[in-house]
Amino acid sequence: xxxxxxxxxxxxxxxxxxxxxxxxxxxxxxxxxxxxxxxxxxxxxxxxxxxxxxxxxxxxxxxxxxxxxxxxxxxxxxxxxxxxxxxxxxxxxxxxxxxxxxxxxxxxxxxxxxxxxxxxxxxxxxxxxxxxxxxxxxxxxxxxxxxxxxxxxxxxxxxxxxxxxxxxxxxxxxxxxxxxxxxxxxxxxxxxxxxxxxxxxxxxxxxxxxxxxxxxxxxxxxxxxxxxxxx
Amino acid sequence: xxxxxxxxxxxxxxxxxxxxxxxxxxxxxxxxxxxxxxxxxxxxxxxxxxxxxxxxxxxxxxxxxxxxxxxxxxxxxxxxxxxxxxxxxxxxxxxxxxxxxxxxxxxxxxxxxxxxxxxxxxxxxxxxxxxxxxxxxxxxxxxxxxxxxxxxxxxxxxxxxxxxxxxxxxxxxxxxxxxxxxxxxxxxxxxxxxxxxxxxxxxxxxxxxxxxxxxxxxxxxxxxxxxxxxxxxxxxxxxxxxxxxxxxxxxxxxxxxxxxxxxxxxxxxxxxxxxxxxxxxxxxxxxxxxxxxxxxxxxxxxxxxxxxxxxxxxxxxxxxxxxxxxxxxxxxxxxxxxxxxxxxxxxxxxxxxxxxxxxxxxxxxxxxxxxxxxxxxxxxxxxxxxxxxxxxxxxxxxxxxxxxxxxxxxxxxxxxx
Numbered sequence: 001x002x003x004x005x006x007x008x009x010x011x012x013x014x015x016x017x018x019x020x021x022x023x024x025x026x027x028x029x030x031x032x033x034x035x036x037x038x039x040x041x042x043x044x045x046x047x048x049x050x051x052x053x054x055x056x057x058x059x060x061x062x063x064x065x066x067x068x069x070x071x072x073x074x075x076x077x078x079x080x081x082x083x084x085x086x087x088x089x090x091x092x093x094x095x096x097x098x099x100x101x102x103x104x105x106x107x108x109x110x111x112x113x114x115x116x117x118x119x120x121x122x123x124x125x126x127x128x129x130x131x132x133x134x135x136x137x138x139x140x141x142x143x144x145x146x147x148x149x150x151x152x153x154x155x156x157x158x159x160x161x162x163x164x165x166x167x168x169x170x171x172x173x174x175x176x177x178x179x180x181x182x183x184x185x186x187x188x189x190x191x192x193x194x195x196x197x198x199x200x201x202x203x204x205x206x207x208x209x210x211x212x213x214x215x216x217x218x219x220x221x222x223x224x225x226x227x228x229x230x231x
Numbered sequence: 232x233x234x235x236x237x238x239x240x241x242x243x244x245x246x247x248x249x250x251x252x253x254x255x256x257x258x259x260x261x262x263x264x265x266x267x268x269x270x271x272x273x274x275x276x277x278x279x280x281x282x283x284x285x286x287x288x289x290x291x292x293x294x295x296x297x298x299x300x301x302x303x304x305x306x307x308x309x310x311x312x313x314x315x316x317x318x319x320x321x322x323x324x325x326x327x328x329x330x331x332x333x334x335x336x337x338x339x340x341x342x343x344x345x346x347x348x349x350x351x352x353x354x355x356x357x358x359x360x361x362x363x364x365x366x367x368x369x370x371x372x373x374x375x376x377x378x379x380x381x382x383x384x385x386x387x388x389x390x391x392x393x394x395x396x397x398x399x400x401x402x403x404x405x406x407x408x409x410x411x412x413x414x415x416x417x418x419x420x421x422x423x424x425x426x427x428x429x430x431x432x433x434x435x436x437x438x439x440x441x442x443x444x445x446x447x448x449x450x451x452x453x454x455x456x457x458x459x460x461x462x463x464x465x466x467x468x469x470x471x472x473x474x475x476x477x478x479x480x481x482x483x484x485x486x487x488x489x490x491x492x493x494x495x496x497x498x499x500x501x502x503x504x505x506x507x508x509x510x511x512x513x514x515x516x517x518x519x520x521x522x523x524x525x526x527x528x529x530x531x532x533x534x535x536x537x538x539x540x541x542x543x544x545x546x547x548x549x550x551x552x553x554x555x556x557x558x559x560x561x562x563x564x565x566x567x568x569x570x571x572x573x574x575x576x577x578x579x580x581x582x583x584x585x586x587x588x589x590x591x592x593x594x595x596x597x598x599x600x601x602x603x604x605x606x607x608x609x610x611x612x613x614x615x616x617x618x619x620x621x622x623x624x625x626x627x628x629x630x631x632x633x634x635x636x637x638x639x640x641x642x643x644x645x646x647x648x
Contacts, residue, residue: 056559056642077563083641084561095556095645099247109560111236156560 008062024218037209088157092169147178256582262535263586277517288374323368330362380427391449399431400441543628555644575629
């Protein structure tokens with residue numbers, strides 16, 4: 001079991017009138033090499049779920065085992081290592097650093113990992129090539145289209161070759177053609193054995209995933225495996 | 232991530248955000264430069280004031296005594312003798328008198344400008360020559376140093392030998408760059424042998440300190456119609472001797488001119504004074520000025536500091552998001568704080584160094600324009616102080632967003648808009 005969460009809660013303003021239960025007792029297991037779509041409407045808690053699974057946020061209650069490690073007991077530093085080595089993030093808003101060019105953005109996680117100067121340029125360049133952005137290596141985010149920025153963000157996510165990729169509405173800000181291209185890259189990574197978590201509100205996109213977990217009001221309302229045509 | 236990497240990241244960030252970096256630097260540049268200039272100008276002024284008293288010589292006592300009934304000679308001789316009796320307290324005694332009537336000073340074809348009261352010719356004051364009547368200790372008492380030749384001797388004075396010592400202004404006007412020793416000048420046609428000349432005093436706005444010719448005071452009777460000498464300069468050995476000598480002189484003169492019931496004498500008047508008192512006043516005044524200036528400097532540094540603080544705080548949101556991104560892709564808190572620390576330190580140090588450079592140039596210019604000093608430079612203490620203050624302030628506020636945001640969960644930092 002790669003990801004194992006039990007009875008997970010994320011509660012804001014607990015005990016007050018304005019209490020919000022973004023996650024309301026979620027239990028979920030995900031195996032290595034799965035392609036899981038987490039679907040739900042806006043406010044269903046799907047992004048919160050990804051943030052907790054990605055160690056970007058801590059749950060209020062509940063257990064979370066990643067690779068058998070109890071994540072809730074880890075230090076800030078250990079969590080940073082997990083984010084760096086185990087998980088690659090793709091955000092809806094790309095979250096690239098505006099002052100750095102594409103190559104430097106992709107190099108960043110490698111720097112924090114301590115990869116040597118000579119190696120990391122090659123690794124980052126290879127990642128950019130993989131998403132078809134090699135020619136734009138020295139362009140800054142402001143000089144690129146949304147689709148191009150998202151591809152750079154994907155390159156950054158895969159540069160450290162993490163076993164898990166988490167994508168939060170990766171196509172949300174893109175036109176359908178660019179969106180399909182981004183999904184194609186994710187499928188390719190899946191075929192290579194990477195575990196993919198895809199967060200989306202789009203049923204059409206969710207339908208292309210092998211497994212579909214549906215969230216509503218912080219609870220899982222369905223969890224089904226389905227046939228997909230692209231496999 | 233190693234420290235070298237953090238340095239590279241910091242430099243990258245500074246060079247990519249030029250406007251913000253420059254604005255931050257500007258606060259420091261202005262703060263440091265203005266403090267350096269202000270403090271230096273006042274320190275320069277104080278130094279100049281003290282320099283004046285230094286050149287005039289310290290431990291110098293001026294004694295005057297006037298008799299209302301006596302012709303003055305016996306009082307004068309008595310005072311001179313009393314001064315001599317002060318013995319080891321004093322280094323020298325000289326009459327402090329000047330020829331008041333018209334004197335023609337000539338050397339060969341050259342005539343020095345002298346006030347010709349009879350024909351009404353008006354000589355600019357800075358060119359006027361002064362014929363001083365002194366003893367063999369005139370130089371010692373008035374802090375003149377010989378540039379060449381010798382002082383008058385005791386025998387020159389007591390015998391009334393026609394010799395003279397020239398101040399640098401008189402020497403230059405009559406002899407230019409040639410050696411005057413052994414030459415003869417004439418005062419109202421009477422020949423005087425030049426035996427020595429003094430180094431320049433160079434006191435600003437006071438050229439008469441150098442425009443002088445010293446002759447034995449024994450010529451007083453022939454050159455001054457009023458024959459008595461009323462003033463003496465006594466050079467005491469040190470500050471303590473000055474006080475002691477002044478007390479004794481005061482007592483002696485009070486004995487000669489006993490005060491009546493109203494506190495002043497019916498038979499004459501006298502005065503005993505020393506520049507030491509003025510110098511002390513100047514010094515305490517300087518202290519006052521330094522304190523006031525320190526306060527002004529402190530305020531301007533504070534204003535500069537608030538400027539730094541503002542620009543740093545304004546960028547907190549922007550930077551919070553950046554920190555969120557860095558954390559999300561695996562940066563440890565330590566790496567982020569290190570990067571921001573170096574970034575702030577580098578920006579502030581560059582700003583501080585530019586501020587010192589501008590401040591030094593500004594000090595030189597201000598010194599030249601305001602004080603006529605060509606070599607005025609800021610003191611190391613105030614320069615380093617202003618630099619450290621700004622840099623520390625800059626670093627504290629530069630690190631503030633990093634310390635705050637790096638402690639957040641990545642998702643919270645990413646949410647900053």
